[in-house]
Amino acid sequence: MIAFDTLTPLALAGFLGVVLYVGAYAMLAFGAIRGNGYVYPALNLVASLLVLAGLADAFNWPAAALQIGWAAISVFGIVRIYLQNSRLNFSEEEQTLIAYGLPRMSKPTARNLLNRGVWVNAEPGTILTAEGECVTHLHFMLHGSAAVKSGGAEIAEIKRGFVGEMNVMEAAPASATVTVAEPSRIFTVSGTTLRSLAESDADFASSLSVHLARSTKEKLIEANRKLSAPARTPDHVD
Known part of the structure; x- marks a missing residue:
């Protein structure tokens, strides 16, 4: 000893x-x-x-x-x-996406992901996910906003963050319809591309999983906060 x-x-x-x-x-x-x-x-x-x-x-x-x-x-x-x-360069839009959505992802891994997707200018009415339909793409809303509806009722609004992160890796049906509400700047990448990257790069798979889980957790916390908030009663008018 x-x-x-x-x-x-x-x-x-x-x-x-x-x-x-x-x-x-x-x-x-x-x-x-x-x-x-x-x-x-x-x-x-x-x-x-x-x-x-x-x-x-x-x-x-x-x-x-x-x-x-x-x-x-x-x-x-x-x-x-x-x-x-x-040697890696990122545009201002890409830097904002990384800082907000992928803060712990390594720069080379983030660069690889960003190279596989595209930036789009989405007009109002563009459907990002449809309730009950398989999620085929992961989106990140940089600027603008989108309405989240479930069962026809609006339940949330997204101003910056991921859309489709809960189901894109399994191509599972969306739990809500997300529709662009105003002119928006969005990064989008297909689920097929994400799954291919995850299968070939364990570090990417682990890092992406952590960030998507973080986004999902934040949305659930915000949803629970809104549901638990006391309903506002109208002022009494004589």
Whole structure:
């Protein structure tokens, strides 16, 4: 059994490095961090340096060479991600969409998604989803507004956000009809394209799922808030 109270600070640093190695891999395996982001290589870099420091008490070249190599690979990964991101350009519309709808998606992944869709100027009366019909496209309303109706009654209004996110990945029937109410600027991408990207890119699938679930949750919270709000009674008139 290891007596931690007798270990030197450098030895403790080595143990901390091992914990970081295991923790980083566990977070990657459970989807808490992305393999194509800065966090994973940064954690591995710190872990390798800590383990390397821990070898000072019982130095051996094979173990040191392994940590030096791991640190070099991590630095290369960080630099590669930086250079990759620095070459990506986004329009003002795309930046707004990412900031509002896809804040945690990596830039390369977001660029890949945006390249697969189109921006459209939608006129009033354009139907984005029809109640009871399969959702074939995911939309993001940047400017304008749309009315949400279920059973013929208007239940909500969308001014900025996703439309169709609840059912597009399964091409399931829409629970409501969403109709553009005023001239609007909308980004749209087909469900077929999204499913193809998700099947070929696990990071994309995980990131998109998180953001669509977040959008759905926010809409449900807002709907519950409106339903629970006390009905306003008309002022009494003599």
